[in-house]
Amino acid sequence: MSGxxxxxxxxxxxxxxxxxxxxxxxxxxxxTRTIRGKRxxxxxxxxxWEELRAAGKAIKDHTLRNLDRHLLRLExxxxxxxxxxxxxxxxxxxxxxxxxxxxxxxxTEVVKVKSMATQEIGLNEALAExxxxxxxTDLAELIVQLGDDLPSHIxxxxxxxxxxxxxxxxxEKMGQWGRAAPGDLTDDPRALAEAAxxxxxxxxxxxxxxxxxxxxxxxxxxxxxVLESEGNGRMCLTLPETLISVVGIEKLLPRWQDLExxxxxxxxxxxxxxxxxxxxxxxxAAEGQEFHLVLLDNGRTDVLADEVGRQALRCIRCSAxxxxxxxxxxxxxxxxxxxxPGPIGAILTPQLHGMTRATPASHxxxxxxxDASLPYASSLCGAxxxxxxxxxxxxxxxxxxxxxxxxxxxxxxxMRAAGWVFDRxxxxxxxxxxxxxxxxxxxxxxxxxxxxxxDTRDVPDIPAESFRDWWDRTEGGTR
Amino acid sequence: MRVALFITCVxxxxxxxxxxxxxxLLRRLGCEVDFPRAQTCCGQMHVNTGYPGEGTxxxxxxxxxxxxxxxxxxxxxxxxxxxxxxxPRLARAASAASLAGPPGGAASGRxxASGRxxASGxxxxxxxxxxxVAPKVHDLSEFLVDVLGVTDVGAxxxxxxxYHPTCHSLRGLHLGDRPARLLREVRGLELVPLSGxxxxxxxxxxFAVKNPAVSAAMCADKVHNVMxxxxxxxxxxxxxxxMHIGGTLGRQRSGVRVVHLAEILxxxxxxxxxxAGEATGGRAGGAR
Amino acid sequence: xxxxxxxxxxxxxxxxxxxxxxxxxxxxxxxxTGREVELFAERVADYRAVVHVAEPGKxxxxxxxxxxxxxxxxxxxxxxxxxxxxxxxxxxxxxxxVTDDPPLxxxxxxxxxGVVxxxxxxxxxxxxxxLDAGPGQGRRVxxxxxDYHLCLVRAGQIAAGVPQAVAALDPxxxxxxxxxxxxxxxxxxxxxxxxxxxxxxxxxxxx
Numbered sequence: 001m002s003g004x005x006x007x008x009x010x011x012x013x014x015x016x017x018x019x020x021x022x023x024x025x026x027x028x029x030x031x032t033r034t035i036r037g038k039r040x041x042x043x044x045x046x047x048x049w050e051e052l053r054a055a056g057k058a059i060k061d062h063t064l065r066n067l068d069r070h071l072l073r074l075e076x077x078x079x080x081x082x083x084x085x086x087x088x089x090x091x092x093x094x095x096x097x098x099x100x101x102x103x104x105x106x107x108t109e110v111v112k113v114k115s116m117a118t119q120e121i122g123l124n125e126a127l128a129e130x131x132x133x134x135x136x137t138d139l140a141e142l143i144v145q146l147g148d149d150l151p152s153h154i155x156x157x158x159x160x161x162x163x164x165x166x167x168x169x170x171x172e173k174m175g176q177w178g179r180a181a182p183g184d185l186t187d188d189p190r191a192l193a194e195a196a197x198x199x200x201x202x203x204x205x206x207x208x209x210x211x212x213x214x215x216x217x218x219x220x221x222x223x224x225x226v227l228e229s230e231g232n233g234r235m236c237l238t239l240p241e242t243l244i245s246v247v248g249i250e251k252l253l254p255r256w257q258d259l260e261x262x263x264x265x266x267x268x269x270x271x272x273x274x275x276x277x278x279x280x281x282x283x284x285a286a287e288g289q290e291f292h293l294v295l296l297d298n299g300r301t302d303v304l305a306d307e308v309g310r311q312a313l314r315c316i317r318c319s320a321x322x323x324x325x326x327x328x329x330x331x332x333x334x335x336x337x338x339x340x341p342g343p344i345g346a347i348l349t350p351q352l353h354g355m356t357r358a359t360p361a362s363h364x365x366x367x368x369x370x371d372a373s374l375p376y377a378s379s380l381c382g383a384x385x386x387x388x389x390x391x392x393x394x395x396x397x398x399x400x401x402x403x404x405x406x407x408x409x410x411x412x413x414x415m416r417a418a419g420w421v422f423d424r425x426x427x428x429x430x431x432x433x434x435x436x437x438x439x440x441x442x443x444x445x446x447x448x449x450x451x452x453x454x455d456t457r458d459v460p461d462i463p464a465e466s467f468r469d470w471w472d473r474t475e476g477g478t479r
Numbered sequence: 480m481r482v483a484l485f486i487t488c489v490x491x492x493x494x495x496x497x498x499x500x501x502x503x504l505l506r507r508l509g510c511e512v513d514f515p516r517a518q519t520c521c522g523q524m525h526v527n528t529g530y531p532g533e534g535t536x537x538x539x540x541x542x543x544x545x546x547x548x549x550x551x552x553x554x555x556x557x558x559x560x561x562x563x564x565x566x567p568r569l570a571r572a573a574s575a576a577s578l579a580g581p582p583g584g585a586a587s588g589r590x591x592a593s594g595r596x597x598a599s600g601x602x603x604x605x606x607x608x609x610x611x612v613a614p615k616v617h618d619l620s621e622f623l624v625d626v627l628g629v630t631d632v633g634a635x636x637x638x639x640x641x642y643h644p645t646c647h648s649l650r651g652l653h654l655g656d657r658p659a660r661l662l663r664e665v666r667g668l669e670l671v672p673l674s675g676x677x678x679x680x681x682x683x684x685x686f687a688v689k690n691p692a693v694s695a696a697m698c699a700d701k702v703h704n705v706m707x708x709x710x711x712x713x714x715x716x717x718x719x720x721x722m723h724i725g726g727t728l729g730r731q732r733s734g735v736r737v738v739h740l741a742e743i744l745x746x747x748x749x750x751x752x753x754x755a756g757e758a759t760g761g762r763a764g765g766a767r
Numbered sequence: 768x769x770x771x772x773x774x775x776x777x778x779x780x781x782x783x784x785x786x787x788x789x790x791x792x793x794x795x796x797x798x799x800t801g802r803e804v805e806l807f808a809e810r811v812a813d814y815r816a817v818v819h820v821a822e823p824g825k826x827x828x829x830x831x832x833x834x835x836x837x838x839x840x841x842x843x844x845x846x847x848x849x850x851x852x853x854x855x856x857x858x859x860x861x862x863x864x865v866t867d868d869p870p871l872x873x874x875x876x877x878x879x880x881g882v883v884x885x886x887x888x889x890x891x892x893x894x895x896x897x898l899d900a901g902p903g904q905g906r907r908v909x910x911x912x913x914d915y916h917l918c919l920v921r922a923g924q925i926a927a928g929v930p931q932a933v934a935a936l937d938p939x940x941x942x943x944x945x946x947x948x949x950x951x952x953x954x955x956x957x958x959x960x961x962x963x964x965x966x967x968x969x970x971x972x973x974x
Contacts, residue, residue: 011690012689012690012691012692012693015690015692015693016691016692016693019692019693019695019696020692025696027955030955030956031955031956032956034955034956034957035952035956051794055791055794058788058789058790058791059790059791061788062788062789062790062791064782064788065782065785065786065787065788066782067778067782068775068778068779071774071775071778072775081939087769087770087771087774088770089770089773089774093770137963138953139951139953139954139962140953143953156952156953156956158953159956162955163954163955166954189951189954189955189957189959190959190961192954193951193954193959193961193962194961196962197961197962197963200963201877201963204873204963205873205874205877218938221938221939223938229949229950229951229952229962230949230950230951230953230962230963230964231911231949231962231963231964231965232962232963234907234911234943234963234964235911235963237907238906238907238908238911239873239908249774249778254790255790255793256933256938257793257930257933257934258793259933260793260794260929260930260932260933260934261794263929263933263944264929271952271958273946273958274810274813274892274893274894274946275890275893275894275895275944275946276946277814277945277946277947277948277949277950277964278943278944278945278946278949278964279942279943279944280907280941280942280943280944281938281941281942281944282941282942283938283939283940283941286941287900287906287907287941295774297770297774297777301774301777301778301781302781304777304778304781304782305777305780305781307785310781326678326679326681326697327690327693327697330693330696330697331693375529376685376686376689376690377690377693378683378686379646379679379681379682379683379684379686379694379697380527380646380683380684380686381646381650381678381679381683382646382647382649382650382651383646383650383677383678383679385650386650396568399526399527399529399565402527402528402529403529403530403531404529405529407529407530411528415524415525415528415530415533416533418520418524418525418533419525419530419533419536419537421519422488422519422520422522422533422537422540423519423536423537423540424519425516425517425518425519428488428491428492428519428520432491432492435492449688452687452688452689452691453687453688453691453726455691455695456691456695456698456699456726456727456730457695457698457723457726457727457729457730458725458726458727458729458730459726460493460494460722460725460726462492462493463493463494463495463496465495466491466492466495467486467490467491467492467494467495467498467499468486468491468514468516470495470498470499471498471514471516472516476502476512476514477499477502477503
């Protein structure tokens with residue numbers, strides 16, 4: 001991934017541009033509708049889904065409340081099993097640790113399992129600066145990397161691309177990175193998957209170092225868990241001599257048995273399957289491999305400090321909220337300007353970057369215009385909350401963050417004026433009467449900010465008499 | 480039963496016919512309807528736009544005004560959901576702020592002057608009042624089906640109607656099939672299913688003007704689905720969503736009218752028949 | 768203060784005063800239904816894996832038939848595979864048996880036609896097989912590089928659901944949970960079988 005989200009304008013502008021990209025709209029609509037149907041079917045199959053959801057929420061809440069204790073247990077268990085644990089306060093530190101570990105092996109190439117945490121910290125770019133090439137091995141990540149593109153979905157980073165676009169990327173770019181695509185490559189998904197298999201096979205066989213994330217870490221046993229579909233994860237986790245896993249500190253579960261809850265919640269919510277094709281678990285140095293675990297904060301402890309916002313740390317990155325979101329469906333992931341798009345991104349990104357103060361993660365710049373606009377990138381329809389397998393009340397957090405976001409002066413004044421009117425019924429009545437008198441002068445197309453309404457919609461007719469005046473005049477309709 | 484009408488600021492100002500329909504309907508069903516004149520707005524716009532200070536002030540007014548009634552009925556799923564879902568949070572936050580130290584934006588100047596100790600006692604009272612009042616606030620269809628226990632309200636509305644379950648009535652209040660059960664009992668009414676009914680229309684309060692392009696794109700799909708039903712009337716439990724969808728239907732000269740559920744349920748054979756074939760997506764006059 | 772201490776301190780400050788959240792007791796596993804074998808076979812087949820149900824003692828013939836159908840010439844068998852299963856592989860005409868002793872390189876494994884293994888557990892509800900690198904299963908890479916995996920599951924190994932399987936498995940061992948052949952949904956969220964892992968998964972359930 002060599003694109004960057006840095007310096008993108010605010011959400012409304014990005015979204016307006018995306019909405020007019022009809023190919024993008026078509027791709028997203030098709031994909032999100034497919035996955036919604038599948039998810040609904042496999043979730044409906046489990047009679048105890050709501051119980052599982054409540055258990056998932058409770059386990060995560062307990063973990064977050066006792067995060068220090070469970071992290072120390074994890075550290076001890078991983079160390080006992082022959083792994084080494086590193087702690088990274090921010091992106092720069094995590095990148096430095098990983099680069100030094102790779103340099104210590106003498107290698108200049110690494111293979112990667114799809115990982116949100118390493119995207120978040122910009123690891124590939126940081127490694128490139130030190131002369132290390134990171135090869136993405138997940139099919140969608142490969143499409144993004146070859147296409148010099150940005151990820152637009154948590155689970156399927158190339159969801160914005162359709163099969164014929166993918167064929168073009170493979171034909172043009174595979175040769176520059178390794179084995180070229182066959183000349184007669186079609187846009188049949190099977191053929192595209194086969195091309196990726198051949199392209200990456202020699203890479204897997206020759207790589208000595210792999211970098212992964214993890215879906216879960218078990219404090220009790222020191223076990224790491226990776227769920228995947230293609231087998232690229234298994235390749236990276238088993239073949240190389242050195243494995244480095246970069247994992248957010250919130251990915252913890254206290255007990256081995258807790259895994260059963262999440263192995264039921266995650267695949268069904270994410271790919272809409274009863275179980276994903278492959279899940280790998282390992283504890284410390286497995287089968288003679290050298291293993292390093294890099295525990296990443298990078299703003300997570302800031303999120304944890306917010307009583308309402310901390311529930312975002314329950315997220316297991318399933319992307320069910322993206323797939324059901326009417327806003328995401330129409331604008332795609334890039335508009336959110338972050339590796340975490342969609343509803344969860346709208347609450348996680350601004351919190352990770354720091355809502356109210358300049359943090360290291362925001363590069364000391366304070367809140368960006370884009371981050372400030374993200375809590376407003378929702379109609380508060382609630383579909384995300386309903387779909388979330390760990391019951392993150394995303395609308396609640398959005399509203400909470402809106403209160404913390406900086407507001408434009410004109411809006412502040414308008415809201416204060418509205419508050420003043422609503423403070424006294426007599427003021428409201430007078431305002432209504434004024435509106436009633438001016439009703440004939442309201443134009444069909446409003447100027448200024450009103451145009452945002454009237455560009456596509458008629459203005460409702462203002463009635464001559466408000467309800468309260470009617471009630472007074474008719475004594476409650478009795479006269 | 481002594482019922483207070485919570486008209487909501489949008490209906491009060493822009494859609495008085497909906498309020499009149501609620502009054503007519505509830506009286507027909509034997510309720511004594513009161514309209515507490517001191518009510519203004521529930522504060523949803525302020526809270527959801529990021530101004531909880533003003534919103535909390537309006538919430539305090541609301542619980543003061545509506546305390547003491549057996550039931551409070553609102554012709555708005557969204558405003559009823561605001562009171563039931565968000566008021567307890569606002570009250571908790573106000574209590575926490577007052578306990579934590581000098582009250583912030585949640586308390587007015589006078590409260591601030593009253594001192595910390597008294598303020599904290601006052602805040603707790605606010606939480607208690609919310610806990611008392613909020614569960615008594617009902618959306619109209621909820622009140623009819625759950626509290627009065629009726630689905631046949633004696634209405635007559637000879638039109639082809641489709642129903643859009645607004646997000647807050649669907650996922651906030653969990654109204655389920657209550658509106659449909661009421662509509663199915665209306666004489667002369669043909670209820671046709673709306674495809675993609677559960678998808679948001681794109682109104683979302685200030686979302687409609689803060690993200691107009693996305694809002695319009697969502698509404699375009701909703702309007703497309705509405706037109707595909709062949710219905711003459713689009714019905715919902717929220718005039719704000721109907722204003723958005725109806726405004727778009729009107730701009731497209733679709734001929735489909737938007738009518739609030741209350742106005743359909745209030746209509747009887749004595750009402751002026753709905754002018755047929757009038758090519759406007761504007762407000763219906765039927766029950767007014 | 769190093770980053771470890773800093774992160775721990777920040778966590779403690781962040782949650783100070785927050786109410787304690789009790790850890791819910793682990794959920795009780797559901798009782799066995801007696802339909803595990805049928806459900807398992809059905810759910811494995813849902814992933815477009817090939818499934819056979821064999822009577823005990825008859826699985827050797829099913830192994831031989833499967834390898835013949837596949838046309839497998841060089842087949843890896845892990846150490847500790849039950850003798851009768853290994854014999855079925857060896858007896859398959861024209862088939863060369865490859866063992867992992869001394870350990871095979873990934874490239875060598877890439878050149879074989881298939882692998883025959885047992886497993887540590889099966890899960891009926893999800894149609895999942897779990898390998899724990901124990902006897903008869905081999906190192907993780909053995910079931911990864913070859914394009915064909917023939918896996919034998921005994922009825923007694925099949926748990927009704929995920930909770931029972933998690934309880935029975937040893938987290939100290941490297942586990943591989945397999946639900947059907949390698950697949951991807953990365954192109955238009957449409958599932959396609961066969962990417963990097965074995966593209967064909969064949970399962971023999973011994974009743």
